[in-house]
Amino acid sequence: MTRMLTVLAAALTFMQPASAGLFSDDDLATARELRERALERDGGFEIVADLTTRIGPRMAGTEADAKAVAWAEELLNDIGFDRVWLEPVTFDxxxxxxxxxxxxxxxxxxxxxxxxxxxxxxxxxxxxxxxxxxxxxxxxxxxxxxxxxxxxxxxxxxxxxxxxxxxxxxxxxxxxxxxxxxxxxxxxxxxxxxxxxxxxxxxxxxxxxxxxxxxxxxxxxxxxxxxxxxxxxxxxxxxxxxxxxxxxxxxYSEPYTSHNVIAEITGSESPEKIVALGAHLDSWDVGTGALDDGAGIAIITEAARLILDLDERPQRSIQLIYFAAEEIGLLGGRVWAEKHHENFGNYQLGAESDFGAGPVYEIGARVVDEAWPVIEAIQAELEPLGIDLGGREASGGPDFIPSLPHGLAVVDLRQDGTDYFDYHHTENDTLDKIDPENLAQNAAAYAVLAWLAAQSPIDFGSGPELLEQLDQ
Ligand SMILES: [Zn+2]
Known part of the structure; x- marks a missing residue:
């Protein structure tokens, strides 16, 4: 009998997925704490309410665009990020x-x-x-x-x-x-x-x-x-x-210079390695840009704020990127890819939230083979939020599309968009369409993702390594 149990135990160990034991117990406990805290508060909703109330619509190249950039800088400094800076984006x-x-x-x-x-x-x-x-x-x-x-x-x-x-x-x-x-x-x-x-x-x-x-x-x-x-x-x-x-x-007017607004939580062990969360700050001129993409700004900012509130810093750095001028051609995303792609070996992952405020139901990722078990392990911590494991194709969101040809590893946290196109790019894209509970679920998912990606024992392979694997 005892022998049989030993054999059984050995068989069970053998059957454990490759993702088991990747993260330390402490890191997993922190991920769970982040997840629970996110669900207990309305921090994300406060951010999108403030943006859409104070600024409202903020089309790229308007006065409201400049006000939104100033609003963002002030918010990110107030929250207490280690570094906040602007990178110019010029367009017609x-x-x-x-x-x-x-x-x-x-x-x-x-x-x-x-x-x-x-x-x-x-x-x-x-x-x-x-x-x-x-x-x-x-x-x-x-x-x-x-x-x-x-x-x-x-x-x-x-x-x-x-x-x-x-x-x-x-x-x-x-x-x-x-x-x-x-x-x-x-x-x-x-x-x-x-x-x-x-x-x-x-x-x-x-x-x-x-x-x-x-x-x-x-x-x-x-x-x-x-x-x-x-x-x-x-x-x-x-x-x-x-x-x-x-x-x-x-x-048609003269060229205008807006800015990508970037904020960083500097990593404690490998600060040069970066997990990048994105959203776009501009909107169309109609509605107040609540779903597109005030929600995304709120989700990634609340996720990072939860991580900043921890007693410890993540091992790798986490950056927020508020992209400029997405609506008129992914212009902030293009400038960002151009400026940073030579350093993509240090960028772990990109993930943009730009699909409204519906709940996340699936995670998909474009990473090197060796890193897929990490995605599986992250999904296990997202499971209580109702998030399933998707496939190995992902875009990372619109503003990371210009980075894909340079090999950026990306994650999609896919949201339920059944109602999204009822409001998208219309006068009806306003704050009342956002359910604070769904927004908090999104913030929880991004907090878990960012934290575990920053603690991962395995790099995600951005740059030439990923491109080579995809080529094969
Ligand atoms: Zn958008």
Whole structure:
């Protein structure tokens, strides 16, 4: 009997996952303490409430952008980070003045459609543009059209974004916004109207970036709300020519210099090695940027504040990066990658929170093979928060995408985004959409992640090492 038990015990030891015993008992106890403390307080919610109340919308290149940077510097210094500094990010700017879209058809009274101009769209000539509508089911249908169906018309792309927990339905749908205006311009359209890339059935239009290869050939581009897009579709279905009038006021301005704001908890043993948590400080000009991305700012800051409150310092350094000008092209992220990629051997992990305030349900990571057991061990401490182990593909969030070609190891703490695109980039992105309990769950997850990543006995392999493994 005793012998059998010994054999059984040996077999059980053998079956233990590679992640067992990676972290010391003390480090695991601290991770659990961080997790529990995060859930007991509303520290994150206070931060996003303060940002959205004092500053409100803070589009890159506006006065509010500068105020947000000053707000951030003051907050991070008040919290007591070891170092706080700014890194400049310079870019061209654009701002919205107004937009108005109306529609007419035989037997139909003239009506206004709720709209928002897309970012970096040109103004219409004085008095606006009026033309017959050419409607297409999606971008592919527009691309397949004959030029004479489009020339001199106002294009309407009707595709609807479907709802999804992981947000994967956004990428395909957003093509209509990012590429549709250029395609329509190339085919001789006068202007373009798209159905909002969002899932709300309220009358809020969804803005966002569009880009033209050549700004001199840019055409005015606006999004209309989902119910207004339905209305326009029904009018077209009546079978008579439908005329749309688009009037947009918008201004391109001089280059502006904003800043990535960075704060550090300096590591006690390997301060040169860094765990980087990101979020973006800018927002669109509509709403108050509560979900996008005040929530992310709050989550990572609260997580780091919990770690600063400990009696001990982490072994490696932890940095917060509040990225500038994400909404208008990941500009802060691009500058950061350019400035720091030669030092990526010292960057352990990047993880950005930029998907609203829904609860985290899964962790995924892009790390070297040797470090995957560390991710498994971190997930074991996230399990009580309802966070499952995902796969070995991750982007780290939008602002770390420019760092991926340089081999940055990244983690995704994937949030439930079922409702995110009801509010994203609309006037309806406001503080009341944030559930403080969900925000605290996020802060708990980031605190556990940052702490254990900073204490990990194994490096995550950022830089050439990871690139080599991914190549194989
Ligand atoms: Zn965002």
């Amino acid at each position: 700017t654009w701002h919205r003045d107004y937009e108005r879209v109306t529609v007419r058809a035989p037997g139909v009274d003239e009506q206004e459609l709720v709209s928002l101009a897309l970012g970096f769209t040109p103004a219409t000539p004085e008095g606006g543009i009026e033309a017959e509508v050419a409607m297409f089911a999606d971008l592919a249908a527009l691309e397949a059209a004959e030029p004479d169906e489009v020339e001199g018309r106002i294009v309407f792309i009707a595709n609807r974004m479907e709802r999804s927990r992981d947000g994967s339905t956004y990428g395909p749908a957003v093509q209509a916004r990012s590429r549709g205006p250029q395609v329509a311009a190339d085919m001789g359209a006068e202007a373009i109207v798209i159905r909002s890339i969002g899932t709300s059935n309220n009358r809020f239009a969804h803005t966002g970036m569009t880009r033209f290869d050549d700004e001199t050939q840019a055409i005015p581009a606006v999004a209309i709300s989902n119910p207004d897009a339905d209305q326009l579709e029904r009018m077209v279905a009546l079978g008579e020519p439908v005329t749309v009038h688009v009037d947009v006021g918008a201004v």
